[in-house]
Amino acid sequence: MSRTTIPSRALRLVAAVGAAGLLVAGCTSNSPEASEDEGGGQSGAVSNNDEPGETVTIGFSGPAADHGWLAAINSSALEEAESYEDIELRAAEGTNDPSLQISQIETFINEGVDAIVLLPTDGAALTEVATRAMEAGIPVVNVDREFSTPFAARTTVLGDNYGMGVSAGTYACQLVEENDLTDPVIAEIAGIDSLPLTQDRSQGFADALEGCNQEVDNRVAAEFTVESGEAEASNLLQAAPQIDILWNHDDDQGVGVKAALDNANRDEMFFIGGAGSANAMRWIQDGEMEATVLYPPTQAADGIRVARLLAQQKGMSDLVQPAVPRRIVLDAPVVTADNVEEYLPLGFES
Missing domain, CATH: 3.40.50.2300 (Response regulator)
Known part of the structure; x- marks a missing residue:
């Protein structure tokens, strides 16, 4: 399919929303080859974050898988954790009950996990318990549905x-x-x-x-x-x-x-x-x-990666800034016949 010039105002909008999506690249491109500076300047990457480190325990609480996208959120988080030998994942049963999810987070706090990845059933309802986890020194990675205060999460991973x-x-x-x-x-x-x-x-x-x-x-x-x-x-x-x-x-x-x-x-x-x-x-x-x-169903998987970095006190190696960003917004690309083969592996079953 041919491509024509996008109207200038729309192009500016796409540029604005797409720029934030670049932040997540540091989570997914950690090889030295991916970090070489093609312009001849100084390389921003200083380490390979995918190399095994200290084993960390991550608690994960997600929604009930009553929708194809939500099922993919949960499964991608589990699969991502399994891909790292230095992650011990404690996954709570998916639920649409805020009270049950609150008790799950309380259990994680009592167990002293190293980090928590949480897609809240209700962001407002889970804000208080997430804040308690943060106050206990456990970094919380908030996925998809935001809390009522920024103090409830160390990092938020969002679709756009x-x-x-x-x-x-x-x-x-x-x-x-x-x-x-x-x-x-x-x-x-x-x-x-x-x-x-x-x-x-x-x-x-x-x-x-x-x-x-x-x-x-x-x-x-x-x-x-x-x-x-x-x-x-x-x-x-x-x-x-x-x-x-x-x-x-x-x-x-x-x-x-x-x-x-x-x-x-x-x-x-x-x-x-x-x-x-x-x-x-x-x-x-x-x-x-x-x-x-x-609308990426990989948000929780990205959350697992970020939680691992936070628990191991690492940053994103492809960024000059040493700390993990507080907010990561993923891109919303258009999938057409021209690029469907590239995106099909990310597709979830309805």
Whole structure:
């Protein structure tokens, strides 16, 4: 697929949200080869952080795996811990009950683990116990859902919800230009509207579309489930007899969206997904979907890596700054037929 110039305002937005994603590179590129300065200056890397060090005990508490992305969060954390011989992982049972998760963190504190990686069921509800862990000298790595105060975590690892919207909207603008779409009908199927993450995704999408003088013409909100995706997509299709570009926020609910499209024999649109499921990537390979925007399911795995560095009192070797950053925001790239093979190993099963 050819690539055209991205509208300048949208390009600035992508640059802004993408720059923060570069921070995580220090976690994932620790080989000496990856750290050589190609410009002839001084190399920033001074050590290989993947070499075994002092054994550390990391407590991990994540959500119940009732959603493909959440299941991938948990499994990626477990697999990452197993890849290091100097990590002893104590993984609590996944739960959507804040009270149970609080008791899990209290157990980790009493056991004196070296670090805690926590994707909170409810960031506000888990803030107090996470703060207690920090006060006990146990560094907490907060994943995906932020606490109410920065004092509750040493480092926070986040996906970029606003950046997802920017990436989807920027790609939509590219499709408008490449295909010479005149007055295109652009539709959006959001997730749960009351959640800040959904609001951020929609705002990023609208902001990027503004860069090419477009806007969302038809919008519905689902609930991140297959059933709700199919129901809301069916409603949308009835209300909009013609759609040129459709962005669905979540690939798990996208299974239902795709079923509604197939049932209605609607294939006139460019269908863009969100989160990066394996089935969405297979649809891209088969020509049944245009693209999906990644919301990395590796956040907890990155959290495990960062917790190991903190517990071993190391920094990110590819950064000149010796300390682990307090905030790491991962990138939200667009996966298309051109690069799907690269991202397919990161895809999760819906």
